[in-house]
Amino acid sequence: MNKPLWVAVVGRKGGSGKTALALGLAAHYVRERRRVVLVDLDPQGSASLALDADASGEHLAEVLEGNAAPEMVTHVTFLDVLTGGPALENVNATRTLRDALDGVEADVVVMDCPPGHADLDRLALHAADVVLAATESHRLGIAGAARVLDEARTVKPRPRCALVLGRVDERRGLDRAAPNLLAGAFSVPVMSIHQDSRLADALNTGSLPPGSGRAAQDVAAVAAWVDKQSKRKGDA
């Protein structure tokens, strides 16, 4: 059995496009016939809610505290979800995510992180092979991304990181200015997910993000970059 690739989607600020990116990636991998486990680390259970799963359970918190073995909810073939919920807010994790999910069969584990919760972010950063910091092209989101990218470098000496700008619309000056500016300021690759109402519609209706459209193409580019990092990891 191949070891899964662990991808953390972080951002610290709420509404920065983390869940949309995490679900977009999950949908992309499922379409490639790769087995995905989506870990919803959000006390608000956004990813669970977007997939019509229970967003009020205590299961993941119990798994992290070492009191339960992970049980997934299968959304579609190839996509299993470890649902989040309010109990995560005050979770006192006694084991790492990798230990908690030891033996779970998957090709990719996508971790959707919560807004404003350093401890839960740290759990994900610790497990991650690749870290994607999601933000909009705006000071308030950028601050959260900077904060969490710094954290990623604290947790691991050389994490594979990228910044992913969400809801990009080049008619806005900020969206035109941000990519180059932030590539220089962070010295990490900067990628964009364009504004796409089909993505928002999917999150609102309990279905997976669509396989075509502007956002789907952008997510595919992010997934390609992630795969490149994982190959590099294999070489080392």
Added chain:
Amino acid sequence: MSKANKAAAGLLAGVKAGHKQARKDKALAADAAHARDVALVPLASITERPGGDTRTPDAEHMEALALSIDALGLLQPLTVDNAGRLLCGGHRLLAVRKLAEKDPDRWKLVPVRRMDFDAEADPNRALAAEVAENEQRRDYTPAEVRALAERLKAAGFKNTAGRPRKGTKALLPALGAVVGKSKRQLIRVLKPEPKMVTHVTFSDAAARLRRALESFTRDAVQSTKGTLSDPQKRAINDAAKLIRRLEKMEGES
């Protein structure tokens, strides 16, 4: 200020605020980890590692530690299993025992972090705990190192050039034993004046370049009022790529 310049300055203010918050996060996490699960227990209750020390104790390191623990107290608690067997801190335990020979009352109780497993039943986990602590040893900031140096100086330690004369308390070995930094690193921290760099690691170099690029980008954005030319953008992107390659080289070397 032009509209574009204002927008760029706004984004960069976000970057700066985030970095500052991250530094605070790091300090808070370190303090929390430090305070968690630490209790005072009798020194006599701490027993040897099952199977003895993983590394042969370094007598010189132990002497330096004893001197600094005498002056500063035991800053980093020992780690023990649920039966009080030592997991991490072999040198620290030897140093404290040595100090206790002279002053048993002062060292009757020592701070320990207790891990909830049995090292004899689970030797792999014991080894993992030891390795993890050595890897995650708290990284003292330059300001903290300087503060500790001041406390040691107040306790009579001296920073003298060359080999210390017998009977004098040398600052750098004692400080190094506590914060886990080499003499060269300490000299750099204690004397922050710029000097010739003869040896830097890839990650040092990458971190410096990263900072330089950040400040260059800020200046460039300000001087061009937010409208960077294509060659400027290319230069910034190229530099960012080189920095990433440098970091990667360290991973592969």
